[in-house]
Amino acid sequence: MRLPLLLLLAAAFSGCQTAPVTGRAQFILVDEAEVASLSAGEFVKMKKLPNDPRLAKIREIGLKIVAAARRDDRNGVLPPASRWEFAIIDDRSPNAFAMPGGKIGFNAGMFAYTPTDDDIAVILGHEVAHVICQHGAERVSQQLGVAAAVAITDEATKKKDAQTRQAWVAAIGLGAQLGVLLPYSRDHESESDRVGLRFMARAGYDPEKAPGFWERFAKIGGSRPPEFLSTHPADATRIRQLRGWMAEAKAQRPKG
Ligand SMILES: [Zn+2]
Numbered sequence: 001m002r003l004p005l006l007l008l009l010a011a012a013f014s015g016c017q018t019a020p021v022t023g024r025a026q027f028i029l030v031d032e033a034e035v036a037s038l039s040a041g042e043f044v045k046m047k048k049l050p051n052d053p054r055l056a057k058i059r060e061i062g063l064k065i066v067a068a069a070r071r072d073d074r075n076g077v078l079p080p081a082s083r084w085e086f087a088i089i090d091d092r093s094p095n096a097f098a099m100p101g102g103k104i105g106f107n108a109g110m111f112a113y114t115p116t117d118d119d120i121a122v123i124l125g126h127e128v129a130h131v132i133c134q135h136g137a138e139r140v141s142q143q144l145g146v147a148a149a150v151a152i153t154d155e156a157t158k159k160k161d162a163q164t165r166q167a168w169v170a171a172i173g174l175g176a177q178l179g180v181l182l183p184y185s186r187d188h189e190s191e192s193d194r195v196g197l198r199f200m201a202r203a204g205y206d207p208e209k210a211p212g213f214w215e216r217f218a219k220i221g222g223s224r225p226p227e228f229l230s231t232h233p234a235d236a237t238r239i240r241q242l243r244g245w246m247a248e249a250k251a252q253r254p255k256g
Pocket of ligand 1: 130184189192
């Protein structure tokens with residue numbers, strides 16, 4: 001079985017890249033476009049509030065963040081502005097997400113914690129950072145391992161079996177919809193905090209609002225939804241880290 005081993009090694013080497021901004025080494029074996037297409041299929045199924053008047057605000061802030069992020073997109077993963085879709089999700093739990101391929105969901109329940117545009121920018125900056133850093137694809141790669149990832153990129157497995165499909169869906173952060181929870185790691189969360197702070201500052205929002213937002217948010221009790229609450233770095237650590245990255249973020253502010 002020499003050939004498959006060689007293929008695996010080739011795949012392993014070709015999978016090495018570095019994350020934008022932080023330069024962290026990443027192991028990504030799956031095609032971002034394929035993760036994006038699966039994400040789009042899940043996004044369609046979600047219950048949205050297309051007539052909510054607050055949607056215009058989410059779109060406006062989101063597009064500013066995406067434009068600000070583009071300067072750091074050296075891996076070329078951000079879709080063009082016209083391809084981004086924004087939705088208010090009909091869900092009272094305070095959560096938000098951004099999917100590979102440019103789908104952003106903001107739960108109706110999140111508005112109670114985002115009185116200002118700066119607060120919304122904290123969230124959207126963090127979420128767009130997950131996308132530009134390809135955390136979804138990286139997690140799929142970790143989850144499935146080299147062998148399975150190679151099999152998936154194979155033409156012959158275009159129609160994925162149910163189990164593989166579920167692993168993908170869980171890995172890109174949509175597990176809650178399926179009752180399978182696979183959160184981002186703390187490393188991914190910290191990276192998104194740092195990169196997101198930079199994006200919000202560059203888009204003209206106040207990064208100093210981020211620590212306060214997370215402090216308020218951390219006080220929410222009850223059942224904790226995925227992504228936004230369950231796995232984020234311990235609150236004190238997160239606040240300390242955000243303060244540490246503040247000068248770096250402020251240097252990105254537009255002049256004048
Ligand atoms: Zn996150």
